[in-house]
Amino acid sequence: MQDVFQPLINGILLGGIYAAVGVGLSMIFGIVRMVNLAHGDLMILSSYIMLATCGILGINPYTSLIVALPVMFGLGYGIQKYILNRVLGAGMEPPLIVAFGLSIILQNTLLLIFSPDARSLQTSLSIKSIDLTQTVSIPVIYLVGFVFGVGTVSILQLFFRSTFLGRAIRAASDDEMAAQYMGINTQTIFAVAMGIAMMTAAIAGMLIGTTFTFFPHTGPQYLIIAFGVVIIGGAGSMIGTLAGGLILGIAQLMGAYFLGSGYQLLAGYVILIIVLAIRPQGLFGKAGRAA
Amino acid sequence: MPQPVLQVCNVDIHYGDMQAIWDATLNVEAGQIVSIIGANGAGKSTLLQSIAGSIKPSGGDIIYNGERINALMPYQTLPLGISLVPEGRRIFPRLTVLENLLIGAYAPKARANHQRILEGIYRLFPILKERTHQMGTTLSGGEQQMLAIARSLMSDPNLLLFDEISLGLAPTMIKSIYESIKAIKQLGKTMLLVEQDLQRSLKTADYAYVMQKGRIVLQGNPADLSEAEIKKAYFGI
Numbered sequence A: 001m002q003d004v005f006q007p008l009i010n011g012i013l014l015g016g017i018y019a020a021v022g023v024g025l026s027m028i029f030g031i032v033r034m035v036n037l038a039h040g041d042l043m044i045l046s047s048y049i050m051l052a053t054c055g056i057l058g059i060n061p062y063t064s065l066i067v068a069l070p071v072m073f074g075l076g077y078g079i080q081k082y083i084l085n086r087v088l089g090a091g092m093e094p095p096l097i098v099a100f101g102l103s104i105i106l107q108n109t110l111l112l113i114f115s116p117d118a119r120s121l122q123t124s125l126s127i128k129s130i131d132l133t134q135t136v137s138i139p140v141i142y143l144v145g146f147v148f149g150v151g152t153v154s155i156l157q158l159f160f161r162s163t164f165l166g167r168a169i170r171a172a173s174d175d176e177m178a179a180q181y182m183g184i185n186t187q188t189i190f191a192v193a194m195g196i197a198m199m200t201a202a203i204a205g206m207l208i209g210t211t212f213t214f215f216p217h218t219g220p221q222y223l224i225i226a227f228g229v230v231i232i233g234g235a236g237s238m239i240g241t242l243a244g245g246l247i248l249g250i251a252q253l254m255g256a257y258f259l260g261s262g263y264q265l266l267a268g269y270v271i272l273i274i275v276l277a278i279r280p281q282g283l284f285g286k287a288g289r290a291a
Numbered sequence B: 001m002p003q004p005v006l007q008v009c010n011v012d013i014h015y016g017d018m019q020a021i022w023d024a025t026l027n028v029e030a031g032q033i034v035s036i037i038g039a040n041g042a043g044k045s046t047l048l049q050s051i052a053g054s055i056k057p058s059g060g061d062i063i064y065n066g067e068r069i070n071a072l073m074p075y076q077t078l079p080l081g082i083s084l085v086p087e088g089r090r091i092f093p094r095l096t097v098l099e100n101l102l103i104g105a106y107a108p109k110a111r112a113n114h115q116r117i118l119e120g121i122y123r124l125f126p127i128l129k130e131r132t133h134q135m136g137t138t139l140s141g142g143e144q145q146m147l148a149i150a151r152s153l154m155s156d157p158n159l160l161l162f163d164e165i166s167l168g169l170a171p172t173m174i175k176s177i178y179e180s181i182k183a184i185k186q187l188g189k190t191m192l193l194v195e196q197d198l199q200r201s202l203k204t205a206d207y208a209y210v211m212q213k214g215r216i217v218l219q220g221n222p223a224d225l226s227e228a229e230i231k232k233a234y235f236g237i
Helices: A002-031 A039-057 A065-087 A093-114 A140-162 A164-174 A176-181 A186-211 A219-233 A238-259 A261-278 B044-052 B074-080 B097-104 B108-112 B114-124 B126-130 B141-153 B171-186 B198-204 B227-235
Strands: A129-131 A137-139 B006-015 B018-028 B033-038 B059-064 B082-085 B159-163 B190-195 B207-212 B215-220
Touching (some): A002 A039, A002 A137, A002 A140, A002 A164, A002 A219, A002 A238, A039 A065, A039 A093, A039 A186, A065 A093, A065 A186, A093 A219, A129 A140, A137 A140, A140 A164, A140 A238, A164 A176, A164 B097, A176 A186, A176 B074, A219 A238, A238 A261, B018 B033, B018 B044, B018 B059, B018 B215, B033 B198, B044 B074, B044 B082, B044 B159, B044 B190, B074 B082, B097 B114, B097 B141, B108 B114, B114 B126, B114 B141, B114 B171, B126 B141, B141 B159, B141 B171, B171 B190, B171 B198, B198 B227, B215 B227
Parallel strands (some): B033 B190, B033 B207, B159 B190
Antiparallel strands (some): A129 A137, B207 B215
């Protein structure tokens, strides 16, 4: 029976990483009302940016965030301001196609520069663990991932509730014209929101890189995980993102424990389908609109 | 004679091929309450929104404190001191009363003084202080209108534009809203009201314009305008 605690602990910790993977997609889904199909590839792009930064500067992956965070913010801001804002308001399809195009460009550019080989961000924490009992231990790299994931979501929650900029982003997502009447340049606000979402993508990229391996075409795999988190938790809800990540992580690892490793992904998506059937807007989403 | 705060000069507005406003000219002096009245579809709200920046005139000039503002967006007119209380209130549904108020103080100048302005707002609308942590859209219609006015006041504007503030409200609430408009005048604010409520609007205004089918057809001091004149201009009969 004690054996079940190990996948449970791993599932919870993996859920924290999944929350970081999903939070950027959730934000843009909830605020700009856009499905950013390139989100997974942008996470992997940041993994490669950190790989290059670590190689050039000889620093560890966590320190390389100092470079990746502003670069990804600038990239997100630029993509929204100069590309996506131009197609917003023209229906669902144009931003979807632009994001899909961006995804293809990113994957192939990474392939050209970095080759198709699998990479990872090396850290000494990867092999460390904390023994709780003789049979149960906490993998430190998962614990760090969990702390980063929960920390990211908590900081964002605080940002959206307690700052003028955070409230302006929420107001712009509620009613764009009314927000303009309050002096908010909504086009710039959407670009800032995308920049922040890309900062979360940088954190997710670091967690993916330090916990798993990645290669130029790994992005869509994490996009699907992000979708799972958003669908379970509800678009735009920070608490929902955390809950969605935890539920998906636990479901996957418990599924693997009880049914076999081949059922890991299936178990996660069974939960997803159940949530969709019972509460289509997600556990913390609001009916009729993204929360 | 001092220059008017707002001058609307020979403004035309089109929606595509359809002309909605013809050659509209009006002035608003500092500290005045000016009312634009007219039946539904007369073009009052269109004219007001063009001043706020959400609709662009196809001809003429809109001058605010000597500056031509035709091409400005609403987020650019607000920092100049123009704030619109929109028709239907447009309270942000996922924000609390306090958060809705603080959004009104988003512009840098107002943000720096938001605590002081907020205290003044709570004196003007004490009910909002009691409802601080409620979601904005859970308030009654009248309270939401107070919130919409208070949210606009949070930007510390010089010129307030009110679009159909009495629409859908109970008579007692309308009375209370107009009392607050008088109190706002005491703060030295200039106001431009767009209204269908003829009697209430004329009683409050220092100067009135009557619109009919996109044109200003009558203007003057409400005390000098006869009821027959106004009704003829208002209804076009």
